Structures are given as C-alpha cells and as structure tokens.
Amino acid sequence: MKLDKFFSFLVPKDRKFFPLFNEVADNLVVASDLFIKLLGESELSKRTEYIKAIHDAEHIGDDLTRKLMNELNGTFITPFEREDIHILVDKMDSVVDLLHGASKRIHTYNLSVFPKEFMQIAVIINAAVLEIQLVLRNVKNVNDFKLYINSCIKIGNMESEVDDIYQSFLANLFENEMNAIELIKKRDILAALEKAIDRCDDVAKVFSTLIVKMG
Amino acid sequence: MKLDKFFSFLVPKDRKFFPLFNEVADNLVVASDLFIKLLGESELSKRTEYIKAIHDAEHIGDDLTRKLMNELNGTFITPFEREDIHILVDKMDSVVDLLHGASKRIHTYNLSVFPKEFMQIAVIINAAVLEIQLVLRNVKNVNDFKLYINSCIKIGNMESEVDDIYQSFLANLFENEMNAIELIKKRDILAALEKAIDRCDDVAKVFSTLIVKMG
Amino acid sequence: MKLDKFFSFLVPKDRKFFPLFNEVADNLVVASDLFIKLLGESELSKRTEYIKAIHDAEHIGDDLTRKLMNELNGTFITPFEREDIHILVDKMDSVVDLLHGASKRIHTYNLSVFPKEFMQIAVIINAAVLEIQLVLRNVKNVNDFKLYINSCIKIGNMESEVDDIYQSFLANLFENEMNAIELIKKRDILAALEKAIDRCDDVAKVFSTLIVKMG
Numbered sequence: 001m002k003l004d005k006f007f008s009f010l011v012p013k014d015r016k017f018f019p020l021f022n023e024v025a026d027n028l029v030v031a032s033d034l035f036i037k038l039l040g041e042s043e044l045s046k047r048t049e050y051i052k053a054i055h056d057a058e059h060i061g062d063d064l065t066r067k068l069m070n071e072l073n074g075t076f077i078t079p080f081e082r083e084d085i086h087i088l089v090d091k092m093d094s095v096v097d098l099l100h101g102a103s104k105r106i107h108t109y110n111l112s113v114f115p116k117e118f119m120q121i122a123v124i125i126n127a128a129v130l131e132i133q134l135v136l137r138n139v140k141n142v143n144d145f146k147l148y149i150n151s152c153i154k155i156g157n158m159e160s161e162v163d164d165i166y167q168s169f170l171a172n173l174f175e176n177e178m179n180a181i182e183l184i185k186k187r188d189i190l191a192a193l194e195k196a197i198d199r200c201d202d203v204a205k206v207f208s209t210l211i212v213k214m215g
Numbered sequence: 216m217k218l219d220k221f222f223s224f225l226v227p228k229d230r231k232f233f234p235l236f237n238e239v240a241d242n243l244v245v246a247s248d249l250f251i252k253l254l255g256e257s258e259l260s261k262r263t264e265y266i267k268a269i270h271d272a273e274h275i276g277d278d279l280t281r282k283l284m285n286e287l288n289g290t291f292i293t294p295f296e297r298e299d300i301h302i303l304v305d306k307m308d309s310v311v312d313l314l315h316g317a318s319k320r321i322h323t324y325n326l327s328v329f330p331k332e333f334m335q336i337a338v339i340i341n342a343a344v345l346e347i348q349l350v351l352r353n354v355k356n357v358n359d360f361k362l363y364i365n366s367c368i369k370i371g372n373m374e375s376e377v378d379d380i381y382q383s384f385l386a387n388l389f390e391n392e393m394n395a396i397e398l399i400k401k402r403d404i405l406a407a408l409e410k411a412i413d414r415c416d417d418v419a420k421v422f423s424t425l426i427v428k429m430g
Numbered sequence: 431m432k433l434d435k436f437f438s439f440l441v442p443k444d445r446k447f448f449p450l451f452n453e454v455a456d457n458l459v460v461a462s463d464l465f466i467k468l469l470g471e472s473e474l475s476k477r478t479e480y481i482k483a484i485h486d487a488e489h490i491g492d493d494l495t496r497k498l499m500n501e502l503n504g505t506f507i508t509p510f511e512r513e514d515i516h517i518l519v520d521k522m523d524s525v526v527d528l529l530h531g532a533s534k535r536i537h538t539y540n541l542s543v544f545p546k547e548f549m550q551i552a553v554i555i556n557a558a559v560l561e562i563q564l565v566l567r568n569v570k571n572v573n574d575f576k577l578y579i580n581s582c583i584k585i586g587n588m589e590s591e592v593d594d595i596y597q598s599f600l601a602n603l604f605e606n607e608m609n610a611i612e613l614i615k616k617r618d619i620l621a622a623l624e625k626a627i628d629r630c631d632d633v634a635k636v637f638s639t640l641i642v643k644m645g
Contacts, residue, residue, distance in 0.1 A: 069424065108386045171538045180395030180610030209499070284639070323601045395610030 370419035
C-alpha cells in the first residue's frame with residue numbers, strides 16, 4: 001500500500017494541507033531548538049532574546065493553525081477524518097504553546113539555575129518533534145508503514161522516559177526542597193515540559209489511529 | 216451581505232438558538248458585574264451574598280447550556296457548523312464557571328484584601344463579555360461586518376492586556392511574597408481570571424472563524 | 431419504550447461496543463476498589479503493590495479505549511451519536527487516569543498519613559462508578575427509564591457532596607496547615623479525586639443527554 005493513500009486526506013489535489021503540516025512541524029522543531037538554547041544560556045540578555053523568539057514561534061504556530069483550520073473547512077472530507085485532523089492540529093499547536101509557557105515561566109520566575117532535568121527533558125522533546133517532522137515529511141515519498149509505526153513507538157517510549165524523570169524529580173523536590181516557593185517554580189516549569197511530551201505522544205497516537213484506519 | 220445570513224445557523228425558523236445565545240451572554244454579564252461588586256465589597260456578609268449570586272449564575276449558565284445543546288441536537292445543521300456552535304457554547308459556559316471558581320476561592324481562602332490586579336482584570340473581563348453580548352445582540356439588525364471584526368480585535372487586545380498584568384503580577388509575587396501559602400492563594404485566583412479572559416478570546420476566535428466561513 | 435432502543439447505538443448487531451463498554455466500567459470499579467485498599471493500607475510494600483495495580487488498570491483502560499475507538503470508526507453511526515460516544519469513552523477513561531494520578535502522587539510525595547477526606551471521597555467515587563456500571567450492565571435487560579434517570583441524579587448528588595467536602599477541606603487546610611509543601615501535597619491529591627468525581631458526573635450527563643435524545 002502506498003503511503004500517500006494512507007495520508008491521502010493530507011494530500012488532496014490543489015490543497016495546501018500537506019505543506020502547511022510541514023510548516024507546523026518545522027516551527028515545532030524551531031521552538032524546541034530555541035528552548036534548548038535558552039536552557040544552555042547563562043547570559044540574561046541572550047536568554048531574553050530566546051524567550052522572545054519562542055514567543056514569536058508561538059505566534060507563527062497560531063497563524064499556521066488558523067490557516068490549516070480554514071483549509072480544513074473549505075475541503076470536503078468525511079467527519080471522521082476531520083476529527084483526526086482537528087486533534088492533530090490542536091495537539092501540535094499545544095506543544096509550541098507549552099514550550100512557550102515554560103520559557104515564559106523561566107522569565108517570570110526569574111530562575112537563574114536550572115535543575116539538570118530541564119535539559120534532559122528538553123532534549124527528549126526535541127527528539128520527539130524531530131520524529132513528528134520526519135513522519136510528516138516522508139508521507140509522500142516512502143511506502144513503508146513500519147517507518148511510521150517505528151516513529152510512533154519511539155515517541156511513546158520518550159513519553160515514558162520523561163514521565164520517569166519527572167516523577168523522580170518531583171519525589172526528590174518534595175523531599176529536599178525546603179523552600180516552597182522555589183518548589184513551586186521548578187515544578188511549574190517541569191510540569192509544562194511534561195505536558196509538552198504528552199502532547200507529542202498524542203500526535204503519535206493520532207498517527208497510529210490513522211494507520212489502523214487507512215491500513 | 217446580510218449578517219443574518221452570516222449567523223444564519225443561529226436564527227433558523229422556529230428555533231430558539233438565537234434568544235438562548237442572548238440569554239447566555241446576558242448571564243455572563245450578570246456574573247461579571249457581580250464579580251466586580253464582590254471585589255469592591257469589604258463587608259463579609261455582603262461578599263457571601265455576591266458569591267452565592269455568582270454561584271446561582273453558574274447554575275443558570277449550566278441550564279442554558281443544556282437547553283442550547285438539546286436545541287442543537289434537534290436541529291439539522293452540518294457537522295461543521297455543529298462543531299463551531301459546540302465550541303461557542305462550551306467556551307461561553309467556561310467564562311461563568313471560571314468567575315464562579317475565582318469567587319469560590321476568595322471564599323475558601325478567606326481572603327480579605329485583594330491585590331489591585333484582581334479588580335483591573337475583572338474590569339477588563341467585564342468589557343470583554345459586553346463585547347460578546349453586543350455581537351450576539353446585533354446579529355439580526357446590523358449589516359456591517361466591521362462591527363464584528365472590531366469586537367473580535369478588541370477582545371484579542373484585552374486578552375493581551377490581561378496577560379501582561381498577570382505576568383508582571385506573578386513576577387512581583389514570586390519576588391516579594393515570602394509566604395508561600397499567600398502566594399498560592401493569590402496566584403490561584405488570578406489564574407482563574409486569566410483563564411476567563413482566555414475563554415472570552417476563544418469566543419471571539421469562533422466569531423472570526425464564522426466570519427471567514429460565511430463571508 | 432424498550433431501553434435497548436434507547437441505547438441502540440451501543441448494541442448494533444455483530445458489534446462489540448456493548449461488551450467493551452462493560453469492560454471499561456468493570457475496570458473502573460477495579461481501579462476504584464484498589465484505590466480504597468491503598469488508602470486503608472499502612473504497610474509501605476503493600477501500598478506499592480496497590481499503586482502498581484492501579485497503574486495496570488490505567489493501561490487496561492487505555493487499551494479498552496483504543497479498541498472502542500477503533501470499533502467506533504468501523505461502525506456506521508450518525509456524527510451526533512459518534513460525538514456522545516466519544517465523550518462517554520473519553521470521560522470514563524479520565525476517571526481511571528485521575529485515580530492513577532492520585533495514587534502516583536501518594537507515592538511521589540511519600541505521604542504516610544492521609545486526611546480522612548481522602549477516604550470519604552474515595553468511597554463516594556466508588557459508589558459513583560458502581561452506578562455507571564449498573565447503567566451499562568442493564569441496558570439490555572431493563573425497560574425502565576427511571577432506573578437510569580435515578581442513577582444519573584444519584585451521581586450528580588455525589589458530585590455535590592464531594593465538592594462540599596473538598597471545599598471545606600481546602601478552607602481548613604489553608605487556615606491551619608502552616609507548612610506550604612504539605613499543603614501542596616494534600617491539595618494535589620484531593621484535587622485529582624475531585625476531578626475524578628467530576629468526570630463521573632460528566633458520564634452521567636451523557637447518559638441524561640442520551641435519554642433526552644432517544645426518549
């Protein structure tokens with residue numbers, strides 16, 4: 001079975017779905033790269049620049065989401081495909097929103113030193129959005145289902161990995177951080193990152209659903 | 216183009232959509248007015264009355280939502296309109312819920328003095344729900360699209376304004392409030408208000424989507 | 431009117447909807463029973479076992495949800511029924527997720543003594559999921575609408591009862607718990623339980639909607 005049949009609703013003739021989805025995925029990767037740079041930066045003024053750039057990525061994401069929804073409304077597709085695409089667009093948008101939320105909190109809370117778990121999770125999120133980008137980029141060219149299933153499984157494992165890091169970080173935090181306000185700050189930021197990987201996993205789940213449906 | 220065509224799904228013959236939507240908007244304004252009165256009241260017994268009245272508004276909102284949904288189910292409309300109306304009803308209901316949530320917390324946390332940002336944001340929420348009311352009220356009478364687009368833009372700006380107030384309040388709170396429990400209380404309440412204006416902006420976004428679709 | 435007409439979309443010929451819904455309800459009851467056992471257990475190693483078992487129930491719930499969604503996609507039903515079933519599946523899944531979330535936090539926060547409100551609410555949740563199980567079990571056999579309406583009303587009352595317990599617990603906590611970190615721990619867990627009963631009430635609301643629609 002050709003994969004462009006599998007993702008056929010993404011590539012109808014004369015429609016801009018497909019390039020728009022790729023733009024969303026690319027924007028996701030940009031936001032995730034910026035977030036890693038932010039965590040690696042110690043100079044305040046440069047941090048502020050990265051936070052601003054992530055904010056811009058969030059706006060770009062919003063615009064792309066709106067365009068996709070408008071395309072979607074002007075396209076004849078079955079309600080049940082519509083539903084999946086809706087979820088797909090929505091979840092991909094959430095990943096950028098959550099990265100933006102985490103970076104905004106870093107700014108608001110005036111956090112200077114980051115627990116190592118921040119970077120650990122940011123790197124995993126980056127790997128996850130690269131998988132999402134890979135899936136969407138290759139829809140037209142590849143005939144191999146296994147590649148997609150493989151990406152979905154990988155993202156699922158990343159989500160579990162982040163969950164483990166998050167839970168043990170929390171356990172540690174609640175045992176050793178005596179300053180409740182510092183505890184709230186760190187937990188808030190990590191909670192946003194943990195949600196971001198959850199949304200990546202939701203994206204992977206929609207991919208899996210589509211494979212089952214169209215397979 | 217006549218606007219009653221634009222909002223045609225709201226005003227089908229023999230249907231109660233339109234007056235019901237107006238009732239929801241009116242109830243929103245009532246809840247928002249009560250919330251402002253609550254914040255301006257120093258006497259505990261009167262506060263309790265306002266909190267009770269907001270609770271009543273929440274119940275009225277729930278009933279109206281249920282009625283609207285039942286109307287919706289008995290009406291032939293395309294799935295894609297159904298989706299928008301669903302979101303519209305849901306988001307408008309959320310605004311009242313969040314105002315109720317904020318007032319419930321004021322009660323539960325036994326908060327006596329309110330930071331000035333509470334009132335600042337409450338006033339902006341009030342302006343936003345008045346715009347929503349305006350849009351829904353004039354659907355039948357006005358032929359001018361710009362009026363609607365204008366309201367949507369205004370609400371979008373109000374959302375940004377609240378976000379700025381919220382972020383700088385939070386930054387200040389995390390820097391200066393040494394008592395973590397007081398910090399949690401204030402943040403909780405303001406977070407509910409910030410979500411309320413977000414939901415108003417979601418309502419405005421559905422309006423915008425409808426303008427694009429029907430325009 | 432026969433109730434199998436009312437729930438006709440759940441029992442189409444050759445479809446597995448109906449037994450799958452029962453499996454979901456049974457799994458809900460299992461998770462809720464385990465949670466009560468967890469709260470009643472003082473020995474740490476046994477607690478860990480219960481937490482693990484609740485985690486397993488969450489996975490079983492995820493699998494059942496996926497199966498139900500796949501069945502749903504392969505079945506011809508109107509979009510508007512699809513919507514209700516979607517919400518039903520989603521909300522039932524959330525109850526298990528939230529019980530799992532609460533038990534995970536008990537583990538992560540290393541909480542040894544539980545406020546009495548934990549058990550009070552856990553017992554009410556148990557009663558609510560038993561009502562849900564009852565409704566779904568008897569769809570085929572019973573011709574009496576009142577039984578279902580009665581269950582929905584009961585669940586609605588349980589939700590109010592939990593809300594009262596939760597609010598007065600919170601008020602007490604914010605007045606008397608001087609240790610902010612302990613406050614966060616207890617509130618987090620109870621908030622998850624409060625959301626769980628909310629989701630039960632959402633399930634009951636879908637039942638009510640269906641009664642109105644099909645009645």
